[in-house]
Amino acid sequence: xxxxxxxxxAMHPMSLQAEPKSTPSLSKTQDQxxxxxxxxxxxxxxxxxxxxxADWLAASPAHQTAYDKVAQLWQSPAxxxxxxxxxxxxxxxxxxxxxxxxxxxxxxxVLASGWLASASGFIERWQADAVTATGEQRRIVLSDGSAVxxxxxxxxxxxxxxERRGVKILSGEAYFEVQPDKTRPxxxxxxxxxxxxxxxxxxxxxxDATQVDVESGIVVCxxxxxxxRQLTAGQHVSIASQGxxxxxxxxxxxxxxxxxxxxxFQDQPLAEVIAELDRYHPGAIVITDAKLAQTxxxxxxxxxxxxxxxxxxAGITGARTINLSPYLTVLKG
Numbered sequence: 001x002x003x004x005x006x007x008x009x010a011m012h013p014m015s016l017q018a019e020p021k022s023t024p025s026l027s028k029t030q031d032q033x034x035x036x037x038x039x040x041x042x043x044x045x046x047x048x049x050x051x052x053x054a055d056w057l058a059a060s061p062a063h064q065t066a067y068d069k070v071a072q073l074w075q076s077p078a079x080x081x082x083x084x085x086x087x088x089x090x091x092x093x094x095x096x097x098x099x100x101x102x103x104x105x106x107x108x109x110v111l112a113s114g115w116l117a118s119a120s121g122f123i124e125r126w127q128a129d130a131v132t133a134t135g136e137q138r139r140i141v142l143s144d145g146s147a148v149x150x151x152x153x154x155x156x157x158x159x160x161x162x163e164r165r166g167v168k169i170l171s172g173e174a175y176f177e178v179q180p181d182k183t184r185p186x187x188x189x190x191x192x193x194x195x196x197x198x199x200x201x202x203x204x205x206x207x208d209a210t211q212v213d214v215e216s217g218i219v220v221c222x223x224x225x226x227x228x229r230q231l232t233a234g235q236h237v238s239i240a241s242q243g244x245x246x247x248x249x250x251x252x253x254x255x256x257x258x259x260x261x262x263x264x265f266q267d268q269p270l271a272e273v274i275a276e277l278d279r280y281h282p283g284a285i286v287i288t289d290a291k292l293a294q295t296x297x298x299x300x301x302x303x304x305x306x307x308x309x310x311x312x313x314a315g316i317t318g319a320r321t322i323n324l325s326p327y328l329t330v331l332k333g
Contacts, residue, residue, distance in 0.1 A: 283327030
């Protein structure tokens with residue numbers, strides 16, 4: 001029997017490193033419903049399996065209710081989007097020919113194995129000089145006296161030569177305190193471009209685009225297409241594959257709140273807040289209601305207990321929190 005809940009748990013890196021601080025528990029009925037759902041997606045399900053499933057459903061009205069919830073969640077576009085973050089890999093040709101309801105269990109196995117090789121960043125981590133796990137932060141003093149603070153789930157490699165100082169951020173976010181040296185500029189490299197400085201304090205966050213926030217000093221941000229923009233204190237820019245966007249002003253207190261272990265947001269859609277919180281949380285957080293996702297919220301929370309933040313946000317927005325597994329939390333309107 002494939003235990004769908006445990007496969008989902010195994011998809012998260014924290015399952016390889018440490019137990020979460022607070023592990024929500026499933027009821028026996030929920031656990032059975034998850035197991036039955038995965039079992040029935042197998043193309044080799046037998047008549048005996050179907051008969052046993054019918055007996056299980058008939059044993060209690062709660063069984064049908066629990067099973068319907070699992071089936072409904074599996075069809076949720078929000079869950080599909082969340083799972084796609086963990087395994088951007090194609091299904092084998094044989095599985096591609098199966099109808100969606102037939103390859104659900106097979107897809108779980110592909111997600112679990114493929115994610116280990118891709119989304120968890122194992123390949124990147126082999127190339128790295130410094131790494132942080134989900135929820136971890138780490139400060140490193142470099143040989144020139146500059147310092148870099150790695151935020152949650154960050155991977156970087158040192159890239160210093162006789163002519164230049166710097167690092168390459170393979171994934172994640174880092175804050176830099178660069179010691180001045182006009183003869184050797186400090187360069188932060190990402191997939192989308194570079195950030196060049198002499199002496200300043202700023203942060204760089206990777207993803208679909210590179211986000212740069214400046215706390216003090218001057219930085220020059222350049223895209224792969226050759227365009228560039230200069231930023232000063234209190235300014236932000238985004239570097240995408242198409243080029244460098246226009247410079248915008250930021251609230252320094254909110255932008256660098258993570259350095260003090262806090263998450264601060266003001267009048268932002270819940271979906272944006274949850275997306276940021278999910279970077280620090282040991283598991284996926286999914287919003288299944290479009291109206292709920294657009295609800296605007298304001299808050300200032302300590303990041304040390306992400307589960308408590310989820311509960312607080314649910315209380316503010318009137319959402320229901322469903323812990324489908326220790327590593328999958330669903331918010332419903």
